[in-house]
Amino acid sequence: xxxxxxxxxxxxxxQVLGEYNVKKHxxxxxxxxxxxxxxxxxxxxERLIPIIFLIPALTFIFxxxxxxxxxxxxxxxxxxxxxxxxxxxxxxxxxxxxxxxxVEFWDSIVRTLIFxxxxxxxxxxxxxxxxxxxxxxxxxxxxxxxxxxxILPLTLTTVVAATMWRLMYEPQFGIINYALDSLGISHxxxxxxxxxxxxxxxxxxEIWRNTPFVALILAAGxxxxxxxxxxxxxxxxxxxxxxxxxxxLPLMQNAIMLALVLRLMDALKxxxxxxxxxxxxxxxxxxxxxxxxxxxxxxxxxIGYGAVLAQVVLIITILFSVLVIKVIKLVGSRNxx
Amino acid sequence: MKKYMIEIxxxxxxxxxxGFLVLVPAFAQSEITVSIVxxxxxxDIIVPNLSDxxxxxxxxxxxxxxxxxxxxxxxxxxxxxxxxxxxxxxxxDVWIEQYNQAGMLLPLNEFFDENTFPDKFFPSMWELGMxxxxxxVIPQRxxxxxLVYWKTPFEELGLSVPQxxxxxxxxxxxxxxxxxxxxxxxxxxxxxxxxxWVMLLYSAGKEIFDQNWEPMINSVEGVEALELLVELxxxxxxxxxxxxxxxxxxxxxxxxxxxxxxxxxxxAELNTPEGSDYPGxxxxxxxxxxxxxxxxxxxxxxxxWAIASDTRNAEAAWEFIKWITGxxxxxxxxxxxxxxxxxxxxxxxxxxxxxxxARPLAxxxxxxxxxxxxxxxxxxxxxxxxxxxxxxxxxxxxQKSAKQALDDANDRVxxxxxxxxxxxx
Numbered sequence: 001x002x003x004x005x006x007x008x009x010x011x012x013x014x015q016v017l018g019e020y021n022v023k024k025h026x027x028x029x030x031x032x033x034x035x036x037x038x039x040x041x042x043x044x045x046e047r048l049i050p051i052i053f054l055i056p057a058l059t060f061i062f063x064x065x066x067x068x069x070x071x072x073x074x075x076x077x078x079x080x081x082x083x084x085x086x087x088x089x090x091x092x093x094x095x096x097x098x099x100x101x102x103v104e105f106w107d108s109i110v111r112t113l114i115f116x117x118x119x120x121x122x123x124x125x126x127x128x129x130x131x132x133x134x135x136x137x138x139x140x141x142x143x144x145x146x147x148x149x150x151i152l153p154l155t156l157t158t159v160v161a162a163t164m165w166r167l168m169y170e171p172q173f174g175i176i177n178y179a180l181d182s183l184g185i186s187h188x189x190x191x192x193x194x195x196x197x198x199x200x201x202x203x204x205x206e207i208w209r210n211t212p213f214v215a216l217i218l219a220a221g222x223x224x225x226x227x228x229x230x231x232x233x234x235x236x237x238x239x240x241x242x243x244x245x246x247x248x249l250p251l252m253q254n255a256i257m258l259a260l261v262l263r264l265m266d267a268l269k270x271x272x273x274x275x276x277x278x279x280x281x282x283x284x285x286x287x288x289x290x291x292x293x294x295x296x297x298x299x300x301x302x303i304g305y306g307a308v309l310a311q312v313v314l315i316i317t318i319l320f321s322v323l324v325i326k327v328i329k330l331v332g333s334r335n336x337x
Numbered sequence: 338m339k340k341y342m343i344e345i346x347x348x349x350x351x352x353x354x355x356g357f358l359v360l361v362p363a364f365a366q367s368e369i370t371v372s373i374v375x376x377x378x379x380x381d382i383i384v385p386n387l388s389d390x391x392x393x394x395x396x397x398x399x400x401x402x403x404x405x406x407x408x409x410x411x412x413x414x415x416x417x418x419x420x421x422x423x424x425x426x427x428x429x430d431v432w433i434e435q436y437n438q439a440g441m442l443l444p445l446n447e448f449f450d451e452n453t454f455p456d457k458f459f460p461s462m463w464e465l466g467m468x469x470x471x472x473x474v475i476p477q478r479x480x481x482x483x484l485v486y487w488k489t490p491f492e493e494l495g496l497s498v499p500q501x502x503x504x505x506x507x508x509x510x511x512x513x514x515x516x517x518x519x520x521x522x523x524x525x526x527x528x529x530x531x532x533x534w535v536m537l538l539y540s541a542g543k544e545i546f547d548q549n550w551e552p553m554i555n556s557v558e559g560v561e562a563l564e565l566l567v568e569l570x571x572x573x574x575x576x577x578x579x580x581x582x583x584x585x586x587x588x589x590x591x592x593x594x595x596x597x598x599x600x601x602x603x604x605a606e607l608n609t610p611e612g613s614d615y616p617g618x619x620x621x622x623x624x625x626x627x628x629x630x631x632x633x634x635x636x637x638x639x640x641x642w643a644i645a646s647d648t649r650n651a652e653a654a655w656e657f658i659k660w661i662t663g664x665x666x667x668x669x670x671x672x673x674x675x676x677x678x679x680x681x682x683x684x685x686x687x688x689x690x691x692x693x694x695a696r697p698l699a700x701x702x703x704x705x706x707x708x709x710x711x712x713x714x715x716x717x718x719x720x721x722x723x724x725x726x727x728x729x730x731x732x733x734x735x736q737k738s739a740k741q742a743l744d745d746a747n748d749r750v751x752x753x754x755x756x757x758x759x760x761x762x
Contacts, residue, residue: 082413083413083436083438085440170576172574172593193578194734195734281727281730282730282733283727299719301413
């Protein structure tokens with residue numbers, strides 16, 4: 001009994017290391033499993049094979065995802081500051097109560113939602129426009145050039161992109177105010193430092209940065225659309241606008257859902273752009289939840305409270321992602337009706 | 338006879354080998370890692386001289402240079418995690434109390450003569466690292482904060498350098514023209530906003546806390562200092578409320594701003610052709626104070642050396658600190674012509690004629706040092722200073738009055754102090 005177990009796990013270990021392909025040598029694995037006493041393996045060997053194949057991946061997910069998530073959940077019930085000489089002590093729901101009582105927390109939630117939904121709204125509109133341009137017959141000659149231009153923001157690292165925009169937003173020397181001046185529409189905007197424009201400026205950068213991502217997903221979706229419904233609609237005398245609303249959009253439901261959900265998940269936990277551009281300032285005008293998590297966990301090293309805030313980011317992300325999926329499915333089903 | 342000869346020869350060889358081993362420093366083959374803030378001093382002065390230290394001691398030194406913010410996070414995560422990644426750390430003075438509270442620093446008393454060694458340093462700087470009779474850091478680089486100004490516009494307009502807050506505001510208004518701002522302020526949340534306010538508060542002779550950690554942020558002087566900042570900000574380039582030190586200094590170097598409240602070591606750079614458009618035209622003065630204020634003082638900041646409590650090479654780490662803070666390296670810093678703050682926490686630096694000749698800033702800084710003091714030594718200063726900075730921003734942006742902003746800051750800081758057990762209800 002001992003030998004086949006050792007052999008089986010050795011083969012799995014070799015597969016993890018990339019030295020052995022268990023799938024290719026299914027017969028060997030079945031032969032090894034057949035040596036297990038029936039009372040232990042009281043299930044069909046064939047049915048066990050997929051589970052065995054999944055073990056390495058599941059172990060990996062368990063170690064890098066489930067354990068940290070559980071640890072985060074547990075940490076939320078502790079008062080633990082890395083810089084405190086005291087050991088972590090159990091405080092029950094104290095961190096949660098502090099969070100719900102905190103005006104700054106609720107303000108940061110509102111800011112996060114404004115940030116996330118406004119960015120994905122404009123990313124969707126612009127992304128769809130670019131996607132249509134990329135796949136359109138009219139722009140076919142230029143599609144490589146358009147693709148190159150569209151994809152450019154995605155090729156820059158967050159820090160470089162944010163630093164570049166920080167300089168562009170500079171009220172005196174920045175190219176944006178210079179361009180506005182040149183067009184005779186100067187308002188001497190203090191982009192990142194004014195209560196009326198600080199959050200807007202950050203939103204603009206986020207829209208610029210991730211619109212290409214939406215455009216690429218939607219372009220891929222458009223490229224895969226069947227031609228028959230369009231031919232039928234043409235024969236029936238449908239206008240291009242009607243074709244778009246009654247054929248393109250419903251057929252693109254899955255691509256749209258994928259783009260929006262991925263972008264929403266990313267926008268709700270956005271950090272890099274805001275951190276480099278404003279660090280949440282001036283005052284707290286651009287302090288979204290992830291900036292608050294960073295401050296609590298990695299500037300004040302209040303790990304317990306930081307963990308609670310991180311859980312909120314996770315819950316909000318899941319809730320809104322599910323909501324967006326439901327809404328898109330609902331709209332899609334109505335269109336089909 | 339032959340047998341005796343072999344025995345004698347063997348003993349001789351053994352004695353020779355033992356003697357050789359004793360002569361080689363005890364830490365030969367040691368290797369230490371130094372965590373340091375990334376700035377030109379590392380590449381220009383420390384790294385080129387490291388080979389001398391390594392040859393002399395046999396200690397191999399690895400340098401891990403990181404930007405200020407990342408340095409703080411990495412040092413805390415490594416040392417509280419007891420990874421042993423760092424042996425020597427360079428700390429900003431505002432981190433010392435935090436690190437100490439977290440047990441991250443090794444007491445250094447056993448490494449030096451307590452009767453003579455501390456006397457080398459300015460007391461206010463040496464005391465930064467002292468707690469319960471133990472010394473945890475050795476201060477080195479110093480920057481005093483004050484008024485940095487571009488002389489030429491003052492001379493052209495026949496203005497005197499402001500000494501009081503009223504004069505400061507008046508002069509700022511006069512210096513402001515269509516293409517120039519009277520002052521260039523740094524008021525971002527990264528530390529510049531609260532430090533600028535603390536400079537003004539200190540100049541009025543006031544403190545942020547009383548002796549029992551009761552906050553006095555909304556004192557009359559505190560509110561007046563913020564009111565002054567709010568007024569000054571109107572004559573500072575647009576966007577100053579988000580400016581970090583470098584941006585405010587950059588405006589000064591290009592002649593966009595005439596005065597600046599900040600670290601005075603910047604004139605070493607501003608007075609060079611590479612550092613500004615007006616080399617040789619910059620000067621420093623103490624921070625203007627309220628008229629008739631008593632007990633005014635300057636703010637200083639320092640970088641200090643410490644040994645990580647989880648080091649496995651404490652002796653070798655101390656050898657490095659002794660070398661880097663020793664007279665030879667201090668002189669090399671002084672003569673380097675660096676635009677960075679290289680002024681020292683040690684008296685001997687200011688007595689070195691070569692340094693004084695090569696670096697005019699040294700003697701100016703020397704005059705200000707005895708009356709210079711650091712930011713409060715409290716482990717939660719990072720949180721407190723952020724609360725103050727946010728409220729300063731609110732007042733500058735016109736969202737609150739100076740009084741309201743500092744009342745709110747005081748309440749929030751008090752709440753924090755209560756929660757952390759510094760004060761009682």
